[in-house]
Amino acid sequence: MKKSHILILVVIAVAIGIIVSTSNDASTYVGFDEALSLSTSGNKKEIHVVGELKKDDEGHVIGITEGADRVSFSFVMIDDTGKEQRVNYNQPMPADFLRSEKVVVIGSYHGADFNASKILLKCPSKYQEQKINA
Amino acid sequence: MHYLIGDLGHLFVITSFITSLVTAFAYFKATTVNDLEKKTFWLHNGRTGFYAHAAAVLGICITLFVIIANHYFEYHYAYNYSDRKLPVYYLISTFWNGQEGSFMLWLFWQALLGLILIHTNKFWEAPVMTVFALVQAFLASMILGVVIPGLGSKIGSSPFILLRDAMHEAPIFMAQPEFIPKDGNGLNPLLQNYWMVIHPPTLFLGFATTLVPFSFCIAGLWMKKYQDWIRPALPWALFSGAVLGLGILMGGYWAYETLNFGGYWNWDPVENAIYVPWLTLVAAIHTMITYKNSETALKASIILVITTFILILYATFLTRSGVLGDASVHSFTDLGLSGQLLIYLFFFLIAAVALAIGRWREIPSSEKEASTYSREFWIFIGAVTLCLMGFQVLLPTSIPVWNKILHGIGITSNLAIPGDQITFYSRFQLWFAVVVGLLSGVGQFFWWKKIDKDQLKKELTVPVLITLIVFALIVTIGQVYTYTYVILTLAGVFTVVCNTKILISLLKSSPGLSGGAVAHMGVGMMLLGIMFSAGYSKIVSLNNTGMRISTEFSEDFNRDNLLLFINEPRTMWGYDIEFLGERLEPRHHNVYIRKTDVLPTGDRDLVVAKRDFTIGGTTFKANDTIDIHGENTFYEIQLRKNGRAYTLYPRAQINPEMGGLLVSPDIYRTVSADLYTHVSSVMKPSEGEEWSKLEETNVKIGQQFYANDYVCVLKSIDRVFEVNGVQLNPEDVAVKARIQIQGEKGDYYAEPIFLIKDKMAGRIPDEVADLGLRLTLLNIHPETNEFALGINTRQKDWVVIKALEKPYINLLWLGTLVLMGGFGIAMTRRVREFRKMKAKGFE
Secondary structure, three states, X not given: OOHHHHHHHHHHHHHHHHHHXXXXXXXXXXXXXXXXXXXXXXXXXXXXXXXXXXXXXXOOEOOOEEOOOOOOEEEEEEEOOOXXXXXXXXXXXXXXXXXXOEEEEEXXXXXXXXXXXXXXXXXXOOOOOOOOOO | OOHHHXXXXXXXXXXXXXXXXXXXXXXXXXXXXXXXXXXXXXXXXXXXXXXXXXXXXHHHHHHHHHHHHOOOOOEHHHHHHOOOOOOHHHHHHHOOOOHHHHHHHHHHHHHHHHHHHHHHOOOOHHHHHXXXXXXXXXXXXXXXXXXXXXXXXXXXXXXXXXXXXXXXXXXXXXXXXXXXXXXXXXXXXXXXXXHHHHHHHHHHHHHHHOHHHHHHHHHHHHOXXXXXXXXXXXXXXXXXXXXXXXXXXXXXXXXXXXXXXXXXXXXXXXXXXXXXXXXXXXXXXXXXXXXXXXXXXXXXXXHHHHHHHHHHHHHHHHHHOOOOOOOOOOOOOOOOOHHHHHHHHHHHHHHHHHHHHHXXXXXXXXXXOOOOOXXXXXXXXXXXXXXXXXXXXXXXXXXXXXXXXXXXXXXXXXXXXXXXHHHHHHHHHHHHHXXXXXXXXXXXXXXXXXXXXXXXXXXXXXXXXXXXHHHHHHHHHOOOOXXXXXXXXXXXXXXXXXXXXXXXXXXXXXXXXXXXXXXXXXHHHHXXXXXXXXXXXXXXXXXXXXXXXXXXXXXXXXXXXXXXXEOOOEXXXXXXXXXEEXXXXXXXXXXXXXXHHEEEOOXXXXXXXXXXXXXXXEEEOOOOEEEEOOOEEEEEEEEEEOOEEEEEOOEEEEEOOOOEEEEEOXXXXXXXXXXXXXXXXXXXXXXXXXXXXXXXXXXXXXXXXXXXXXXXXXXXXEEOOOEOOEOOOOOOEEEEEEEEEEEXXXXXXXXXXXXXXXXXXXXXXXXXXXXXXXXXXXXXXXXXXXXXXXXXXXXXXXXXXXXXXXXXXXXXHHHHHHHHHXXXXXXXXXXXXXXXXXXXXXX
């Protein structure tokens, strides 16, 4: 066996290792129900949940509580299946949070609470935003 | 309304697009025709075309800048990204704040690089510039903003679009189409930082320069000059590696210094997207250098150079198409360019791969198997490691793309990027870094010496011994006990030691060739810096009072944060630490002014000086209006040790609309560690209003009294004829008391006012916020020569801070500089080589 063949084999082995580990460690997009059942069955991996903020009839975001230290807050999110869940976030409210049309939270359940470690926002494209301060 | 300037800009955009196509065609002809006369004709045309193109690109940039600098808010770009208060340097950065502007920046750099290439390289001009002009055409199309008739789809997004066209549904424009906003949206305060001025141009220059080696490579394949393209491409590849690397690290430093992510690298998809092409570029540089010396690794060089450029295009697609929308903390506005970006990517991917495959059999390669003791073998292993390192990052970063592809063929995938990205990536990258570290140590010996087994042992004995000694010292002193970090330390030290040895021997013989040794030393230092600062970062602001800050806070918060009351020293990290008060930042002076020295006005960005004061050589007069950055509050925190004092100004941006607190750290740098400090909780602006019940006391002039435990003296009472904000009539009377208060840090003065206006008594109290004190002149008793003073007190000002120690982080920054220096030395050498060959008529 030539050295180059060994090298190729090693490279392939490492590449496969990377692929396998990536698919093992990859998080998933799920609903709150599934996230809860994953958590109660002992899977503590962080997962992604996609949803929207809870709003009243006039489109104002409701259910936001500011943490005592003002560097944390919690909010109510409705996932794609329609389930409502209070989400705690141990950091200040991200910029444009209230304007977001879609929210992705990354985190896990601790008991009945969902603790987000990261929040991603999808904001309306600037061409869709038709408000201007005259 | 200034229509002309926008129309002009639009004209320039269209011109730049058309001229780039014309240039590409002319240069293509110049490359392919055989007739010498025709060749010269097309070459001439191509050159003229590119000059015109470059002029148009410059025109676009100037036009947009004129719009921004003159505050033409009828234009969407100026309205959205700037306002009247921004100083000139941020107006410049407004230019690349939007996506369209960053495409323009890219266009600009490439136009400049094209001009340089035309003038430095006659032989390769035609084929190289064909590729250049094509890339320019694709980039220019991104900002065209032209609707194709019939199709109804728009090509590109123009930076010269009017606000009313961008927001055509806004009610204000329905009512008054000629409406121009008075001021713009401004620049995100978080981005108002000098890095915003220098980081994007550097990064985009890095992007732009990857095009040069790619163009030479394609030209080489096209012209069947499979070997000759390496020589002119190599200095550019080195330049690109340096600039792109610098751009990436600047981003890291920016994040560390201002964005308070607590670190310099977060493995966010946006960061990864640039990191991967940089790794392949570095791998390409290595194989190209190998080829220059031993005529092997030509095919690998071709593959890697092409891969790098394609990965840059892929990074552009990832970050701008909105595909990462659910995966990255950086929010991108989707301009609807995904399709165009995909075409751009696939055009060059398919063209380059097809060309390479077509020519593959003709590319010379050495049949001889490289020996295990040859430098070619080890460099190749190094290149492979770098590629795998990139692959490990690229694969998970692309998960959103995999999902889209799977969705396209009807499979629903709910995979997401790993939740804890830092742990996930670090676990792998650490081991790759160890391999890279060891290879860059050993590899250097193979590179400079013809070596066999015995000689290798001989050469390595001394470095290995030194490494072990230094390593043992570092592990013991630095208390590195985690085994992964121990191994990383070993690899880092080994690289530094081996390359230092090589460097010393090179400095004697040929210092011009020392680029590689210097660069690898830098890599070793960076590894050590990263290991210490990330692996051994620790919280030092531990609450050592035994009392909770507040029962409302979590356990962790109470444990890891320090509550500082104004002028009350605590100890932390071996220093006395003291909070000296809230500070504001004037726009036009590089100082911090005390919040207590000024009064707020209706405008958040304007304050009025209460009294004369001088700070840092700048004098402010009473009643002066001072422009400030209203969104920022700074907290002056003093550290003292051994009679020396250092001051930190961590910043908070209190944004009531967002309900949150945005904080930026300030860093106290020592040789061995950074003290990374940020505020973690601050007083609400309303909190200063919870005053105690008024206490009344009668004093005479010159008499001492106590307020909030401070010694106060009533210095004088004077009649005044002007009172801020009150219209005084001739029969009105106003008197001002001047009260001296002896604070811990020198004297304060309060000047409450008592006035009789229209026969009614009025009182204007004065507040000394630092001391939590408010004094009111309540009444005057002429019969006893006494004055009635009212005293209110409140809780003293406070701030809660968190501080982290980042040990040996300077090694990372120093290593970065050394790495850049290494790139610089290597580049100088290759440029000289190229010039020499050019002088001989080879280029």
